[in-house]
Amino acid sequence: MILHDFIHFPARDPKEGHRSATPLELMFDLASVIAIAAAAHGLAHAVEGAHSLQGIIGFLCSFFMIWLAWMNYTWFASAYDDDSTAFRILTMVIMFGALMLAAGINAVFANERIWLALLGFVVMRLGMAVFWLGAARAHLERRKTALRYAAGIVAMQVYWVALVVFVPPTAAMYLPLFIVGAAGELFVPVFAERHGTTGWHRHHMIERYGLLNIIVLGETFIAITAMIQINDGSAFPDPALLWLAVLSAVISFSLWGLYFTDEDHLSGDEMGHALLWGYGHFVLFAAGAATGAGMLVMLQVVDHSAHVELRVAVLATAIPIAVYVGTLWLIRDRLHLDGAWQWTLPVIAGTILLIGFAAPQMALELIAVLLVLTALVRRRLTLQQKEMSHD
Template sequence: MVERVLKVLRFPPRDPAQAHRGVTPLELLFDLAAVVAIGAAAHGLAGFIVEGRPMAGLAAFVPSFFMVWWSWMNFTWFASAYDDGSNAFRGLSMTVMFGALMMAAGVGAAFAGKPIWMALLGFVVMRLGMALLWLGAWRGDPQRRPTAQRYALGIIAMQLYWIALVALVPPHAALYLPLFALGAAGELAVPAMAERRAATPWHRQHIIARYGRLNLIVLGQAFLAVVSAFELEPGSIFPRAEGVGLALIFAVIAFSMWSVYFTKEPHLVSGALRHSLLWGYGHVVVFATGAAAGAGMQAVLQSQGNGINGAHWSVAAPVALYCATLWWIRDRYALTGHRRWSLLVAAALVVTMEAIPGMELFSTAFILAAAALVRRVPAGSGVQAQA
């Protein structure tokens, strides 16, 4: 039986220079599984903000989002290099997806301060599927067998760490977050060590397209807030003027976040391992802040008339961090001239203007829209040559 399974698990490398490489329906299905888990995490964060406990919400949101993003990222880069369209690849991919759905079901426990056994079980299923995928790469790509072996062993070792953490340390313990951060650092170290000598044949344009689609998914949380702002009160024919105003502000913020991300300049200007890791890992902040901004919008809506102060910061803070991170991982490499600094300046202005009473969300929308316009001015862009 084992020998028969091993014969099926053989994934040869794909051509990293393949023309017109597109996103497959299977990958889109994987994104759909990820959006369920992301939505669950964003919903939990919004609830904590409304309760006036944003830091407690972030303490649950960040680990939950990291696990979802990490599994998505691992699968995305593997598929870019080894997706051969075989039944074996599809079966293991769906196994990983099923684990993502299990994880989504367990996210609520993290926000309730309970042991996250369901989320852990989902993560175990996802990581087991990834280990088997790397076993197939080990058999199908003799040139990069050491790389595949390091990936598989690293995944298994970190999985043992996570099981021990959840089993021995309750989520409310003081050591839980530091130990989680240690585990996250260990996970991030696996690709860095595995790809050091022989990089996998990932496809640059394919990776950029995959990241763009996940960003669309997280920005969908803001669209949900726009729809919620338009919802009618019982017995009403038209939405309240205040709701319409918030819907317009939320829409401007969402459209501007889309605009500053999807630009003509290259997203990944270098294929070097150091830069690829910075760009690939840095996106966890981009994605998380995109989802957090949508959660903050929901919190603003729920806090209207409830006497909750400072809810606007739950939108402004992630928006500022979103812009600053995009500058750090992309614009400082891709641009020269005044446009190079537009997102960094926008991040600073959003934080500054939010401190002025009465401006708040309007100033965030205005500054972000202005940054999006400045960012798209073609004159003097000075795009640097690829490294």
């Protein structure tokens, strides 16, 4: 009876006013920051060491685990966060799992069995299962939905444990089976919400996703800071590295400007739209973090300490930038803009890719200018839409 009363999470009103991120959610994001930084560092190290394919696979696998746990917690908190002691304790348990995952990410890139990362991930996911059981107790209208969430999450953890225990990471079937597991995790919300959708708060979700976008773009700040650092006793940073830092900062600020426009990202609460927006951000977030990793590779190349040529470093930066811009169109602009302007971001994404492949010597300069112009144009389009809506 005590446990029943303790783990008991009633639904929140999805229409309540002035809903914003809580200090607990921000603390949760901080735990995710550590894991994201570990994944981005692993990608940069692999690419500059001429192991790009292995690094990309390791990055996507590790980032998926981080993002999935963050995403599930964020949507649940939007619907059921009652700021109770039980909610806080379970959140902190999941945070500790995130830190364990961060500590074990090196094994993902080294093609070793991911015991520590798996343990951290399972802790995070089982914590979510307990959350859903608490929601099932308190929210009888969505009891079946909550129980389906809990059952689906537990079933997937059995799958992950079996995969890591019985299939070595060097086996040919390991990656396909990992992809199957990822698909299974993504199917859990689809499976659960067939019996009634949970009442998440739209503006709260927009804020939460925006905050994580700032976090992933923060990986570019780590690279920029490293470029400016003075390590040889000089009185001033190396001019070439300082110029690289300026270009990287312009790119980072422009990506921020492209994402944060005045119109809402999530324009409705339909299940299909919410899934596309929520899941589509996995690609955008991964691309943002990978951009920071690419900038670190650029630093190593300019500093003559990498094992790859300039073209590889440029592509390691240009490709994720293009993916970021293209994904932003998919989840937002194609729904908010009309006419020819609707295709602005896909054209820009394609142009960035072309620059990366065709003009590596001047690529960052050209990409920086292009992104600044795009951010200014996109801002102007937003202002025009606001003016039209007020007429």
